Amino acid sequence: MLTQMTNFLQGFLDLGPTVILPFAIFLIGLFFRQKPSKALRSGLTIGIGFVGIFLVVDLLVGNLGPAAQSMVERMGVELNVIDVGWPTSASIAWASPIAGLFIPIGIIVNIIMLVTKTTKTLNVDIWNFWHFVFMGGFVYAATDSVFQAIIAAIIFEVIVLKLADYTAPYLEEYFGIPNVSIPTASTISYVPLGFPLVKLIQHIPVIKDLDADAETIQDKFGFFGEPIFIGVVLGAGLGILAGYDIGGIVEIGISMGAVMFLMPRMVSILMEGLNPVSESARDYLNDRFEGSNDIYIGLDAAVSIGHESVIATALLLVPITVGLAVILPGNQLLPFGDLATIPFIVSLVVAYAGGNIVHSVLAGTILIASSLYMATDLAPVFTQMGQIANVEMPEGATMISAIDQGGNLIQWVLWKVWSLFI
Template sequence: MSYILGFFNFIQGLGANVMMPIIIFIFGIILGTEKGKALRAGLTVGVGFIGLNLVINALGANLGPAVEQMIKRFGLSLSVIDVGWPAAAAIAFASTVGMIIIPVGLIVNIVMILTNTTQTVDVDIWDYWHFAFTGALVAISTGSQMMGVIAAVLNMIIIMVIGDYTAPGVEKTLGLPGVSLPHGFTGAYAPIAIVINKIIDLIPGVRDIDISMEKVQKRFGVFGEPILIGTSLGIIIGIIAGYGIKDVLTLGITMGAVLVLIPKMASLLMEGLLPISDAASEFINKRFSKKGKMYIGLDSAVGVGHPVTLSVSLILVPLTVFMAVLIPGNKVLPFADLAVIPWMFVLITPVVNGNGFRALINGIIVLAVGLLISTNLAPLITIAAQNANYTMPSGATQISSICDGANPLTWLIVRINDFGWIGMAVIAVVAISLAIINRKRILKEAHEMEQKA
């Protein structure tokens, strides 16, 4: 067992940029893709991920100082520090649940595929840390590692179902055919967006407001293009931060570049995935019946490039900082994870069909509630960090994050387990029920595909 865990720890330590090309290559060979094509696909996916990370790092490196300056300029002071997702991932993987989450997650995915309870082959195993994060907090709150592992598994089942359900929207709105996004952070916001979207539909006048990038570009011409929208929002953030003219312009041009480059890197990644996706469909159709359409599960980073997702996220950066001060009961000072706000919107954007107004309403609500969630989970996250020998920021007594500290699904699973095994049973019933409902939908879809064939 120690050798097996050591192997998976080694794989985990490689990081997504190295791990994804290897997984895609092996997956392609298993599916019968020619070795040369599989190798090229894997390397292209790796290049796409590296390109995405370079642009995303540029986003964080430029937004971070602006936010820090904003905080200093307005004298904001809150007691819980947002340490960001890299720290949260490290804390999750350092836990007992995190040590076994990759083999456990692979087993869960295989069982769900064989039982027709998912259509997704989730190759994004590095992001299993989101499930481990939930499990680690449950293990601390209940004092039971077994309950932590079960919580992580149930979290994954729910997210896999959400990934299947939202995959058609990912294909249509985000332009990612054959891809689903079973991402523990991103997926948690899709059900909330569905509810908020239906509420908006009931409000006369408001339901007719539609701000789409196509309409903006049609109305404003070149001034409605993503490059100018990003530049304008970057300049506004720089002005709010009190930057000088040089830094304002630098931030503006960098944000404009981000809105242009992220979609291009995502399209490069898709170029590598398409032959594997086609091979997966052919493989499933030949060897299995009643499977319906199959999807490759990826990191939601591939979907952050939609103009609505990025534009709304940039608007929300300064808003989130000010909401943190104004919301009663919040103790979290948002900082490191402000750059991951786009990940919240990757599935919200398809749910609202690319409507920027509805996306913004969703964003304000989920971030306002998310700050309170991250405040509530801060004591558990701090204990998890101490257990992982994480070095606390200077002067900080507690830490939290937006990703996954503000995750509503994580919070729900953690807090319902305050009721012990009764709470766990409730989550289990919900997860299994969703899987059964998903199975019925998959079998119906497969039957319809057989009839058309």
């Protein structure tokens, strides 16, 4: 029975967020008493918005990933823990024995928290439940206990939902995305360290006065400060560091300029579909629960990476990450698969920094350094999970890990606490 349920859920999840989210939004719209036609329009519009967003993300990752990997190869970095990236991490999570159980449990936990007013986030980003499942998989690999694994995954989910509530105002204030939160663990988990780092940097003499947000740069340099031109320049710079020929340098430059230009437009399409659902939800809850007119729709972190300051910060952090892997004593992680996910890591940190690229890069450098150490530390249990999932070891690697999930602060802390009682 459990195997059948797992197979059904896996088949549903394999449809991807561009199918799951429209379906979920349609059902939510009906629940909040929207007309079926209006709920369907909202769902389809959001689906189209996410199709556009993921097309742009694919453009980003498809160009940034190979350039970053070429950079690693040119530097001759040789470390024995390979960063396998989030796709492999997700496949490891979904292969966990608790995956089929946790999906309905995770939804129930979210509903209970909404009813008890312990969260304002209605998390429709079901596909990214894999982060919670991965935490549970860590515990299962060490204890062989499904019960302990589920409890660990629930704790992780609760923490993420609370942080999603806390950071939602920054999405509205800086990115202009109201009524939305980000319960994507790989983004939220950088908040507890990232926000204090930004706060500290903003009090350092001289550095605190360096004003380098996208708007200021554009005001000072005109066209040469516009997002599209900054994207072209930074992309071309990465192409040079990667050792590309002239054609390759121009190609990646234009691709990064396109990412900066197109992403905000894709997000605006998404919001066109989301706003009616958010309004219906607020009206419904306000009629039934006093003081409950505030609800956030929890979406994939992809909605937050389109701002020019986020992309600029991420592009600057790619070569910095490779350099850190070389010079940090004790680091054994070779950055590879997750170099292209750096925009997701820093998006909320950039928002908290008010888009200041200098402050964001400084904070991001420390965040990445800490992630390299955490991912190195968790490599043995990460590798054990990979073996359970029958993941093939990369050539030349003795262990595997990932910046995204292995270097995830909240998961690392939870695992360290949990391991004290095993």
